[in-house]
Amino acid sequence: MSVLIFWATQVMPGDVxxxxxxxxxxxEQVRAVRAKLRLDDPIHVQYLRWAGALLRGDLGLSLMMxxxxxxxxxxxxxxxxxxxxxxxxxxxxxxxxxxxxxxxRKDSKADHAVSVGMYFFIxxxxxxWAIVVILVxxxxxxxxxxxxxxxxSDGFWTWLKHIILPVSTLVTGLVAHIAxxxxxxxxxxxxxxxxxxxxxxxLPERIVIRRHALRNALVPTITVLAIDVGxxxxxxVVVETVFSYPGLGRMLIFAIEQKDIPxxxxxxxxxxxxxxxxxxxADLAYAxxxxxxxxxxxxxx
Amino acid sequence: xxxxxxxxxxxxxxxxxxxxxxxxxxLGPAIAPYPYDGIDIMARFLxxxxxxxxxxxxxxxxxxxxxxxxxxxxxxxxxxxxxxSLLVGVPLGLAAGYYGGRVDESIMRLVDLLISxxxxxxxxxxxxxxxxxxxxxxxxxxxxxVPIMVRLTRGVTLEIVAEEFVLAARARGERPxxxxxxxxxxxxxxxxxxxxxxxxTFAIMLGAALSFLGLxxxxxxxxxxxxxxxxxxxIVEAPWVAIAPGIVLCIxxxxxxxxxxxxxxxxxxxxxxxxx
Numbered sequence: 001m002s003v004l005i006f007w008a009t010q011v012m013p014g015d016v017x018x019x020x021x022x023x024x025x026x027x028e029q030v031r032a033v034r035a036k037l038r039l040d041d042p043i044h045v046q047y048l049r050w051a052g053a054l055l056r057g058d059l060g061l062s063l064m065m066x067x068x069x070x071x072x073x074x075x076x077x078x079x080x081x082x083x084x085x086x087x088x089x090x091x092x093x094x095x096x097x098x099x100x101x102x103x104x105r106k107d108s109k110a111d112h113a114v115s116v117g118m119y120f121f122i123x124x125x126x127x128x129w130a131i132v133v134i135l136v137x138x139x140x141x142x143x144x145x146x147x148x149x150x151x152x153s154d155g156f157w158t159w160l161k162h163i164i165l166p167v168s169t170l171v172t173g174l175v176a177h178i179a180x181x182x183x184x185x186x187x188x189x190x191x192x193x194x195x196x197x198x199x200x201x202x203l204p205e206r207i208v209i210r211r212h213a214l215r216n217a218l219v220p221t222i223t224v225l226a227i228d229v230g231x232x233x234x235x236x237v238v239v240e241t242v243f244s245y246p247g248l249g250r251m252l253i254f255a256i257e258q259k260d261i262p263x264x265x266x267x268x269x270x271x272x273x274x275x276x277x278x279x280x281x282a283d284l285a286y287a288x289x290x291x292x293x294x295x296x297x298x299x300x301x
Numbered sequence: 302x303x304x305x306x307x308x309x310x311x312x313x314x315x316x317x318x319x320x321x322x323x324x325x326x327x328l329g330p331a332i333a334p335y336p337y338d339g340i341d342i343m344a345r346f347l348x349x350x351x352x353x354x355x356x357x358x359x360x361x362x363x364x365x366x367x368x369x370x371x372x373x374x375x376x377x378x379x380x381x382x383x384x385x386s387l388l389v390g391v392p393l394g395l396a397a398g399y400y401g402g403r404v405d406e407s408i409m410r411l412v413d414l415l416i417s418x419x420x421x422x423x424x425x426x427x428x429x430x431x432x433x434x435x436x437x438x439x440x441x442x443x444x445x446x447v448p449i450m451v452r453l454t455r456g457v458t459l460e461i462v463a464e465e466f467v468l469a470a471r472a473r474g475e476r477p478x479x480x481x482x483x484x485x486x487x488x489x490x491x492x493x494x495x496x497x498x499x500x501x502t503f504a505i506m507l508g509a510a511l512s513f514l515g516l517x518x519x520x521x522x523x524x525x526x527x528x529x530x531x532x533x534x535x536i537v538e539a540p541w542v543a544i545a546p547g548i549v550l551c552i553x554x555x556x557x558x559x560x561x562x563x564x565x566x567x568x569x570x571x572x573x574x575x576x577x
Contacts, residue, residue: 119555123502125550127529134536139536139540230419237421238510241514271419271422
């Protein structure tokens with residue numbers, strides 16, 4: 001895994017540098033700016049200059065705003081991270097709880113009701129969900145602001161009000177995803193011999209579930225949670241755009257519309273780095289929950 | 302007709318609904334009550350009624366007609382993208398699994414690289430470089446799912462290569478492409494088909510999301526994602542313009558999901574023995 005990250009981050013900027021080539025063919029208006037930014041140099045020279053600056057922590061200037069990108073990105077990342085952090089914690093907590101709840105009560109009425117609900121939620125695209133919650137909670141009920149962002153310094157309630165709709169939009173599909181997965185792995189685990197053994201010892205069901213079943217049932221869930229971080233980042237791009245939330249995703253879309261290539265490069269690089277870190281975190285968590293792979297070849301895969 | 306009754310309910314229900322939508326999409330222009338880009342300023346924002354079943358939008362265009370028109374693009378996106386990922390991913394996966402060694406190593410490293418970028422970003426990256434066009438969106442979305450297809454096919458191939466009939470074919474001196482095509486591929490299909498169904502839903506959703514962000518088809522043409530995006534400014538005054546494509550999108554995705562679940566039940570022998 002560590003090899004993968006190293007390799008991916010090494011090659012990734014190459015892809016982005018190639019983007020400039022495509023840009024050359026379509027954009028006429030940047031010609032003047034191009035000379036100034038020395039964009040007419042051969043690709044590999046540009047790439048080396050860019051990568052060199054990157055290593056020094058310099059992301060370059062935004063073509064449109066003529067400001068250094070690094071602080072812009074940092075601000076945006078913090079806002080997006082707040083959104084993503086709250087969401088992923090909620091997804092894990094609610095999703096796993098629902099999964100265990102239904103998995104333990106397999107084929108009960110509650111299980112069927114929740115499962116059908118999950119099936120529906122998994123099929124609703126985020127951007128449509130966003131429109132629906134805006135319509136209901138901002139349009140008809142008027143309880144919450146439809147779009148925008150308020151910093152925490154404006155007061156906790158104002159901040160919370162602005163963040164409820166984006167977070168709930170991000171969370172619904174993923175909660176359904178995690179709940180379904182946890183449910184099926186929980187059902188499988190509850191049929192295993194060690195659970196029967198734990199029950200035979202006369203342990204209360206609560207402890208059997210929590211201490212014996214859950215720990216093993218969570219292994220696949222954790223792997224998928226990492227994949228969901230990737231989905232979440234895609235969702236964030238959409239959700240930030242719909243709710244006009246000034247995070248990394250909206251900045252990226254905005255930069256693309258404005259053909260502000262350095263910002264696009266930096267944004268994509270930032271997202272990819274976070275994604276790689278999330279995968280690394282998932283691998284570590286996986287090893288923590290599954291002692292079998294802790295020893296042996298931790299480098300493989 | 303008895304074989305029909307033995308199929309799982311989810312496959313029948315999902316397949317039926319999907320067939321209906323696909324049929325409507327194919328016949329779209331013929332059965333649409335109005336032209337999809339027919340502007341009628343007098344009939345702006347009409348709520349759903351007998352003349353316009355799903356109402357009209359800000360230019361007085363009939364929402365139902367636009368839905369039918371958009372259905373072609375949205376379905377094309379889903380099916381076309383999946384076809385692209387199959388066409389590229391399956392041969393690569395077969396090669397990686399069969400030849401192993403350096404071939405495997407180089408293909409899988411490429412796959413690792415592609416997988417390290419989140420899907421929607423990959424789409425944005427590809428689509429923002431060049432002018433939009435529905436086919437290009439389909440190809441881009443398909444390209445995003447190539448790594449998943451490669452991984453899956455490779456895994457299945459590795460399992461099958463170890464079987465005796467492959468060894469027998471090798472012993473007969475068959476050429477590699479014959480072994481791949483006639484011995485391995487037919488046995489590798491079931492999981493690939495199940496995965497493909499799943500990919501269709503993801504591709505429809507991703508394609509719609511990209512269109513929604515303004516990176517897919519361009520007005521006045523429309524797919525469901527773009528229709529929802531265009532309806533945003535007047536969502537409170539005329540919610541039906543956004544709700545109609547959204548609901549159709551959800552129904553389509555649910556239908557294809559059901560088909561995927563049904564196919565899995567039919568094709569995956571492990572599931573058949575185990576849980577039911």
